[in-house]
Amino acid sequence: MGITLKGLSKITGYSAITISRALNKPELVKSKTREKILYAVDKYHYSPNNVAKALVYNRTNIIYLYVPYNLDPTNQFVLQVSAGISGYLGEHGYSVLLSKKWYNHEAVDGLILMGLTLEDEDNLKGLALEKPLVLFGHSENVDCIDVDNVKGMELMTEYALDKGYKKLAFVGIKENKKFTQDRFDGYRNILKQRNIKYEEKLAIFTDNNANSGFLAGKKLLSDNPSIDCVLCSSDDQAAGVIQAANLL
Structure with missing residues (x-):
């Protein structure tokens, strides 16, 4: 089992913030400091904790994928779209939170919504002002991707x-x-x-x-x-x- 951020901080003598910056914003950390931290990360098999990362950068690297309850998750089209979204985001360091219900959107960095009714789409303007949001489908109110x-x-x-x-x-x-x-x-x-x-x-x-x-x-x-x-x-x-x- 790998070491925790707290344990790595104690071993290296650097704060959790400095260690996180060395891993996520290396340009903000002196080269010698970064080298020592990376050496310790490799030696003690440290795996970054997303919760700690969120506290430092106010980011979670989680994207919320909303598939409403009336859209069958076993539908082949839904499965292919969800797999494509998850695969692409995974390649870029993001996790996907797939949900069939609305929840507290403050815990994610952005939202991808699909299967909305016309009434739902009318209510997206306010949400789009709070978080990066894209709709899979047509909308006059928010950024969207659709087919003809x-x-x-x-x-x-x-x-x-x-x-x-x-x-x-x-x-x-x-x-x-x-x-x-x-x-x-x-x-x-x-x-x-x-x-x-x-x-x-x-x-x-x-x-x-x-x-x-x-x-x-x-x-x-x-x-x-x-x-x-x-x-x-x-x-x-x-x-x-x-x-x-x-x-x-």
Whole structure:
């Protein structure tokens, strides 16, 4: 077991603040002092304590990743995004605190939020003034990273029509979020451009999981046998629709 910061301070004769600076802000410490501290760190296998580091620099090197309770953490998209965020931050010396509930944000250095409703996004301005914050999704109020959901669904719809499919159904996500509406808009935009009448009976909005996709696909295909293509808002929904189609 490695030595503590307090123990290293006693051995070297330097304060905890000086040792922490030597490790995190070496330009602020004289070279001879830094060399002695680094020698002791290596000899006694000292591992920096994040709590002590936070006290010295008012930083925790922890980033808060908020995935709300209504967003399934086992969803493949969520897993891939969370893994990518954690991997990148880990390479740069940060830890990730993944949470499905709001908590005291003073304990972290920054926040990454995903899966927020439109109402949630309206309340981010104040929080963004307190901590560095980025939203995964669209927002007019704070820094955000997003994809063009309208264009994505337009490309899918065009591709299906260009392949010769005539009767296109749509399975959307039943959530009050901008990306869900954007994907539906993309579908309808292309129908309008191609002079194809939108039929409400060919669109179902449901939960974002395979079972809900299965039930939606089963209903659409049973009630409308002329459907020859179903466009889905997510991979999980599509997996369920495919399962339903295979049972016909």
